[in-house]
Amino acid sequence: MSLRPTLDFLLYQWLKADSLNERDRFADHSRETFDAVMDTCERIAREKYAPFNRMIDAEEPKFDGEKVILPACTQDAHDAYVASGMLGAAQDFEMGGMQLPFTVESAANAFFGCASIGMGAGMLTTGNASLLMVHGTSMQKEVFAKNEFSGAWSGTMCLSEPQAGSSLSDVVTRAVPDGDDSATDPLGPRYRIKGNKMWISAGEHELTENIIHLVLAKIPGPDGKLIPGTKGISLFVVPKKMVNDKGQLTGERNDVALAGLNHKLGWRGTTNTMLNFGEGKYPVTSVSGGLDGQGAGAVGYLVGQPGKGLQCMFHMMNGARIAVGIGATMLGMAGYYASLDYAKGRPQGRPISAGGKDPAQPQVRIIEHADVKRMLLAQKSYCEGALALALYCARLVDEQHTGTADAADEARLLLEVLTPIAKSWPSEWCLEANSLAIQVHGGYGYTRDFPVEQYWRDNRLNMIHEGTHGIQALDLLGRKVLMENGKGLILLAARITATMKRAQLVPTLAPHAEALAQALKRVIHATQAAWSTGEPNDALANAVPYMQAFGHTVLAWIWLDVALAVLEGDAMQSVASSEGKIRATTYFYHYELPKVEAWLKVVENRDPTCAAMPEEAF
């Protein structure tokens, strides 16, 4: 019942991750090197993360007026993670990386999410530096990205503002060229930045000697006004402390100031901040003066082209969305393991039988009750299914990067369609798993003496950050299933159909294949019916129920494909483990997939009940 065998099965028995070694980029790797990475991460997670998960919740970050204080265990965990080399796992050997497939990197990082999601591993730093590797200049890669991959510095992403959460077109952070020599700064075109950024995770701390912010801001037009919409957005790299072109600290602080720490429901090990850029708290005088002649503003260096900031940022956001899905999944998994363990040890009640309960008999352990088994099996089907989907997506990322041109393009399109699901589905259903984990514990689950209530609190973030549920749904139904003439959806349908065809040949799976065929048909029909008027208001009014139905259909497909791998597999797995996966599949088909119909009714009918509700009628 531990995470490792589940990961190994999915990686090798199902996804054949070891065959990636046949590709040039991964030629130096083997199952052995993959295993070594997994071993290392599993060990660090066990030793440096899991034991401190409650502590970082109880001792949330504090600002003493000068520094943000975190428990010492957080620094230890951070240092161990850095030492593992995982920050640069996917990078070239020449960059000091491991050239590890993203599939294996994702699997290895899963251990940390299971052990202590709030402690934070390197997701933001890796994502930040990886973005620079794609869109930054050589110097930006050398100075910023390299110091992030080494763990000397850490990274953030600064998108939201207090008045612009989900609506990035409304950011009002301004960036103006920083004087006459601004264009020739070796670190990139230099700007002065002023604005307030909200919800910045890891925005301030002392874990690393510097923090590299990637900041969305707008360069005013010739009239001095900001360009409305996302077209006006540019991307800047803004270090907390000024650095030179050798990647050394100059000793000067940049004008990035902590405006406040957010006090959260969960996920408390990671600071979440409001940051003021260029409010004048730390004026930077070592470089020339800004358009206002007073050197006001935080110093930032343009990344990519002006006005193309959001496209650059999406490079990081797509990765972040898959990572959020894995995080949600791992919280679900942690709750599953905790409640399974509890259910095996807790005696309570007696079996129900036709003759009635005999109170003279000893109590049985609660895992022997059907309803407790139902709650455990639901958790297993949600969490292992979500993990499989996440790794499937990670495998597509590898295909996109190292496959043939055709395969890469197919992978790209499939990822476009699957990313909203990989992010939203675990956020919703592995949260439900955490609620079931509490329920299995009874009253004990409601106390802070057991870990499950924290998992549930931590997991509630995932439907909100990196694009809310509503935003993901608009992305899915409003863009992803339509793009390139619906090619992404067509590709996905083809893969689902291929799985169905194989399953039809297996008597025990054939009924599932039939149910999946029906669900897919309904989803495709609902997609068309939603858009039949061509009016986005009609189509998108029920985007969330659509996404829920789409997600359940995708997960049903994933489970069927996993079940096929179980039945077609060699003797690698135990009988019990195989039985568990087959039953989780059955559970999903009998208890979950039928919900698809209920969700799709309103989509197909373009039901206006909600959209047309007058405000005063609430």
Place this chain on the structure above:
Amino acid sequence: MSLRPTLDFLLYQWLKADSLNERDRFADHSRETFDAVMDTCERIAREKYAPFNRMIDAEEPKFDGEKVILPACTQDAHDAYVASGMLGAAQDFEMGGMQLPFTVESAANAFFGCASIGMGAGMLTTGNASLLMVHGTSMQKEVFAKNEFSGAWSGTMCLSEPQAGSSLSDVVTRAVPDGDDSATDPLGPRYRIKGNKMWISAGEHELTENIIHLVLAKIPGPDGKLIPGTKGISLFVVPKKMVNDKGQLTGERNDVALAGLNHKLGWRGTTNTMLNFGEGKYPVTSVSGGLDGQGAGAVGYLVGQPGKGLQCMFHMMNGARIAVGIGATMLGMAGYYASLDYAKGRPQGRPISAGGKDPAQPQVRIIEHADVKRMLLAQKSYCEGALALALYCARLVDEQHTGTADAADEARLLLEVLTPIAKSWPSEWCLEANSLAIQVHGGYGYTRDFPVEQYWRDNRLNMIHEGTHGIQALDLLGRKVLMENGKGLILLAARITATMKRAQLVPTLAPHAEALAQALKRVIHATQAAWSTGEPNDALANAVPYMQAFGHTVLAWIWLDVALAVLEGDAMQSVASSEGKIRATTYFYHYELPKVEAWLKVVENRDPTCAAMPEEAF
């Protein structure tokens, strides 16, 4: 959008609560006296409860080694509640009560749940004293109940033990007659009690001068052994401090000691305790000595007959279950109002239109987005529907107590069937409402700067206490729909059918009536199919999905009946308020009721997937 108009509509327009005044017991009352009670409770809740809801969460109860410390606001709130007379609202005028219908009492108490559920009003004290009014001796009523109704003392219910949570047949707390004069104690047959009780809410505090525990314990048989099962359980009244037959404290402490405070996920304003009875910390020497000759044990007085303790306790538990449902509902309602308020004030994003968004236009308030309206309408339909059900049940309680013999018996049976729903349905769906309230707030909802995260934490308790979801489901499918040859279910079906028949005549409601007819048919069929083998293991394996489907069907019926009241109503309500209720009904029928089919499939098939899952396959 405030609670009062909703309550008034349900009480008078729908349930005709004012007509209760035609009955002898309530003859001194009028709409005016009901309004005065509502006014008082609304005011106290607003002034003494709501402003302190966050404080009682942040400053949870602490034990200083001698006393349990609560914030001062809790005492203020308690005193104000006591002064309102609500503790004895339902009692006879001669007992100092108000002879208020339970329907009005429940509605008035709802304000406190909405303002601060964790502060705790008088539910346990009222329930405890009411039980004594039914099962206690005249002296027990006079001494214990009267002092509880006056608010001088408070009450608890002590059922669970560390090894016996849901399984009360396994309690091992022992009660032995307390010496030769034990049978003639004026306060009732006197026993010495030893054992540990777990999850005792309000088990220790300084809010009142005494605490009256109602304790389940077993009297050993002639062989000195405890009788297995619930048959062996008796009920005792055990005061924290010893009292005389005048209802005065004697100055001696009883041997009830705080073993520990539970540290909870939410609901922190109320202490939750583990209590040790008779461990010898406070030996009682003023009365003679117990069978072991050493006076060991807490002193308790038998209530009702030996071995009939659980039946007595159920008098309190049934009331408590409806109260839990109302509490869950009010937490949901509080979140609904908070998120509605936020959605009306928060600008973010722009309308979706066929021409695309125009970023030059100002942002709109988020209540203008279809998905936000969906989340608000879902909350409205869950919470107002649950409130209607709760008041419907409360009205049945009044019928049971003051109706004709036939009506009273019908009300009793309907309550048997509806109580598991009134408890479980709001616990599940108003919790979901709270999650949606967080979602409407976006990132802000995840911070402790807004109240919704606390509502969500507080509400998570309701699926656990007073009988878990699983226990409610076994009660429903295993007992309630079967009892007296299924008469409860037949009565309920008749009422649902009557509503349907009326709705069929209203063109806008006729499709709902048809959908409800189908759902009811499915539920009845599923009930029969589940029991078709006569084997409880088969029937009850999917008791929770059955309860979910049953609950949604009941709520659909309640909404349809409410909608009829709206359409048949006079001009009392505003057009907007009527529109809101009709749309909430439509929402429930289009978005929620279709789920019934998905849940019932496994019930009808007696699906063994979960029950047959081998332990080692998890």
